[in-house]
Amino acid sequence: MLSRGRGIHLYDEAGQDYIDLVSGIGVASLGHAHAGLAAAIADQAATLLHTSNLYFHSLQGRLAERLAALSGLPRAFFCNSGSEAVEACLKFARRYWHTQGDVARTEIVALERSFHGRTFGALSATWAEHYRTPFQPLVPGIRFVPPDAGAIAAAVSSVTQAIIVEPLQGEGGVHPLAADTATAIGDACAKTGALLIADEVQCGLGRTGRPFYYQALELQPDLVSVGKALGGGVPVGAALVGERVAAAVAYGDHGSTYGGNLLACRAALVFLEELIDRDLIGHVRAVGAFAASRLRTLADRHPTIVDVRGEGVIWGLEVDGDAAAIVEAALGRHLLVNRTAGNVIRLLPPLTITEAELGAALDTLEAAFADVAAGSAS
Numbered sequence: 097m098l099s100r101g102r103g104i105h106l107y108d109e110a111g112q113d114y115i116d117l118v119s120g121i122g123v124a125s126l127g128h129a130h131a132g133l134a135a136a137i138a139d140q141a142a143t144l145l146h147t148s149n150l151y152f153h154s155l156q157g158r159l160a161e162r163l164a165a166l167s168g169l170p171r172a173f174f175c176n177s178g179s180e181a182v183e184a185c186l187k188f189a190r191r192y193w194h195t196q197g198d199v200a201r202t203e204i205v206a207l208e209r210s211f212h213g214r215t216f217g218a219l220s221a222t223w224a225e226h227y228r229t230p231f232q233p234l235v236p237g238i239r240f241v242p243p244d245a246g247a248i249a250a251a252v253s254s255v256t257q258a259i260i261v262e263p264l265q266g267e268g269g270v271h272p273l274a275a276d277t278a279t280a281i282g283d284a285c286a287k288t289g290a291l292l293i294a295d296e297v298q299c300g301l302g303r304t305g306r307p308f309y310y311q312a313l314e315l316q317p318d319l320v321s322v323g324k325a326l327g328g329g330v331p332v333g334a335a336l337v338g339e340r341v342a343a344a345v346a347y348g349d350h351g352s353t354y355g356g357n358l359l360a361c362r363a364a365l366v367f368l369e370e371l372i373d374r375d376l377i378g379h380v381r382a383v384g385a386f387a388a389s390r391l392r393t394l395a396d397r398h399p400t401i402v403d404v405r406g407e408g409v410i411w412g413l414e415v416d417g418d419a420a421a422i423v424e425a426a427l428g429r430h431l432l433v434n435r436t437a438g439n440v441i442r443l444l445p446p447l448t449i450t451e452a453e454l455g456a457a458l459d460t461l462e463a464a465f466a467d468v469a470a471g472s473a474s
């Protein structure tokens with residue numbers, strides 16, 4: 097029962113202190129109770145919260161401009177979550193081929209281990225069957241391929257509307273796409289004309305030390321979904337759209353009552369000011385280098401850790417069994433980490449975490465590994 101937070105600390109109702117390496121699953125990007133964000137939200141609440149998209153307001157334009165400068169994609173559609181951002185990307189891809197009159201284009205190619213959200217389109221492109229099976233029938237035309245170069249080259253053809261990929265897969269276990277996989281994706285799009293959708297909801301907006309992880313892979317997506325970190329805790333998502341797709345979408349094709357309201361845009365602008373103007377992104381790169389070396393040392397000392405993957409402030413420690421016991425032992429030591437893909441301990445701290453804070457948290461994580469080893473030895 098958490099009731100209060102400050103920076104990387106969370107406090108329960110009894111006042112006990114926890115170190116938060118989950119940040120609301122990659123959302124509390126500036127840490128908890130960030131003074132600048134809190135002041136901006138309070139000021140906006142006292143000024144104007146919402147007007148709908150029937151009328152313009154300048155915050156939305158300013159936010160779109162900033163996201164366009166970071167991504168190189170000139171248009172933005174605002175919504176309220178990552179799933180909705182993915183949903184918008186999928187709809188815009190369909191709309192693009194409808195406008196071209198290319199009725200043969202019916203397929204979307206998605207990757208194994210993908211997670212894109214839980215609305216029907218996003219869920220249909222999500223790989224793990226336990227998410228999808230209870231909700232059949234899903235959106236048709238989605239085809240899953242392993243994230244390897246040969247499989248992608250074979251699967252993408254003149255019937256492919258779009259390839260949707262997380263440049264760094266989050267829920268699937270923190271797997272950055274391999275360089276040759278990324279090259280195959282770029283080549284397949286160039287060869288067949290298929291659009292590329294990069295889902296940056298979890299790995300984007302500075303978490304890897306770059307604005308977007310597709311940039312590290314030298315991919316050029318037509319559509320990019322963002323969410324999570326963008327509002328620092330205020331729900332906001334966006335589909336960033338290249339000109340050729342945007343030109344195919346007509347006013348009124350898609351919409352959202354709340355999407356891009358003044359509160360959400362104000363919060364997102366505060367986040368981007370911190371990220372870019374105050375160089376939080378440079379801080380993430382430095383903390384990321386520290387994390388890489390500390391986590392590799394941790395893995396050397398604990399043979400149950402079979403792989404360490406990640407960058408910046410997104411990390412996965414793959415263990416040789418279920419990761420639940422470690423997560424539980426960490427919680428017992430008031431450290432919040434989470435398990436994904438069954439055997440991966442995922443770390444998604446606020447972008448603001450310092451080296452000293454992360455170092456202390458990793459000491460606690462190491463103690464949790466020792467607790468579990470001692471428990472299984474006894």
Ligand SMILES: Cc1ncc(COP(=O)(O)O)c(C=O)c1O
Binds near residue numbers: 177178180213266297
């Ligand atoms: C890559 C990715 N896409 C989409 C989503 C869905 O976002 P939301 O839960 O905000 O709808 C998530 C959520 O974890 C995600 O990691």
